[in-house]
Amino acid sequence: MAQRLEERILEYVKQHAAEGDPQSVVDHIDKYCSQNEWAMHVGDEKGLILDQVVKETNPTIVLELGTYCGYSATRIARLLKPGSRLLTVEMNPENAAVAKQMIQFAGVQDKVEILEGSTEVIIPSLKTKYGVDRVDFVFIDHFSERYTADTKLLEECQLIKKGSVLLADNVVFPGAPDFLEYVRTCGRYDCTYYPSHLEYSDKLDALEKAVFKGP
Numbered sequence: 001m002a003q004r005l006e007e008r009i010l011e012y013v014k015q016h017a018a019e020g021d022p023q024s025v026v027d028h029i030d031k032y033c034s035q036n037e038w039a040m041h042v043g044d045e046k047g048l049i050l051d052q053v054v055k056e057t058n059p060t061i062v063l064e065l066g067t068y069c070g071y072s073a074t075r076i077a078r079l080l081k082p083g084s085r086l087l088t089v090e091m092n093p094e095n096a097a098v099a100k101q102m103i104q105f106a107g108v109q110d111k112v113e114i115l116e117g118s119t120e121v122i123i124p125s126l127k128t129k130y131g132v133d134r135v136d137f138v139f140i141d142h143f144s145e146r147y148t149a150d151t152k153l154l155e156e157c158q159l160i161k162k163g164s165v166l167l168a169d170n171v172v173f174p175g176a177p178d179f180l181e182y183v184r185t186c187g188r189y190d191c192t193y194y195p196s197h198l199e200y201s202d203k204l205d206a207l208e209k210a211v212f213k214g215p
């Protein structure tokens with residue numbers, strides 16, 4: 001029995017999902033976490049909203065804050081057009097190691113790069129160290145206490161331009177009240193609220209989409 005929950009999830013995927021098939025990996029993570037052990041992936045219900053927003057944005061460069069096991073990175077990468085890429089930031093090295101294997105097994109490793117470290121250090125280095133000019137889509141799913149600071153950092157580093165889309169998880173549970181206040185009142189975002197449920201649960205949760213209108 002693998003020691004850590006995240007390793008048990010990876011083991012289950014390796015033993016039951018179809019290698020090279022990102023949809024199969026996503027489906028099997030959802031199956032394991034709804035039947036066996038709860039884990040904090042965005043999940044199948046909120047995942048369908050994520051899919052819809054990714055499809056309507058059709059992004060070339062995606063930034064994800066909070067990789068965890070690689071569920072949403074796999075979910076997003078499966079929808080990306082050839083030549084596009086996803087950079088995902090994870091500060092927990094053990095989770096990053098699981099995510100690397102999950103992404104590899106799903107066969108999306110050519111589109112996904114895992115950046116280990118904290119967002120406050122990595123975001124300011126994206127232009128210089130990772131050759132990013134602008135990000136078209138940001139999935140914010142790390143710590144709700146960092147949502148606002150990291151959004152302001154993306155603005156200050158000029159990584160988001162007019163039309164860039166932010167999509168934040170958990171704006172109801174655990175909640176991100178200062179983030180909602182900021183994007184809805186600062187005058188630089190067009191916001192949309194998507195009510196849903198906490199992953200693998202009937203508790204209420206929601207995603208907030210914030211489309212940048214420019215500085």
Ligand SMILES: O=c1[nH]cnc2c(O)c(F)c(-c3ccc(F)cc3)c(-c3ccc(F)cc3)c12
Pocket residue numbers: 040041042066141142143144169170173174198199
């Ligand atoms: O931390 C997170 N990052 C990203 N997504 C998350 C997510 O989608 C979640 F559903 C939860 C969650 C919410 C309720 C709960 F009871 C347990 C965990 C967390 C979370 C929140 C606070 C913690 F102390 C630990 C985990 C996160």
Ligand SMILES: [Mg+2]
Pocket residue numbers: 040041042141169170
């Ligand atoms: Mg989340």
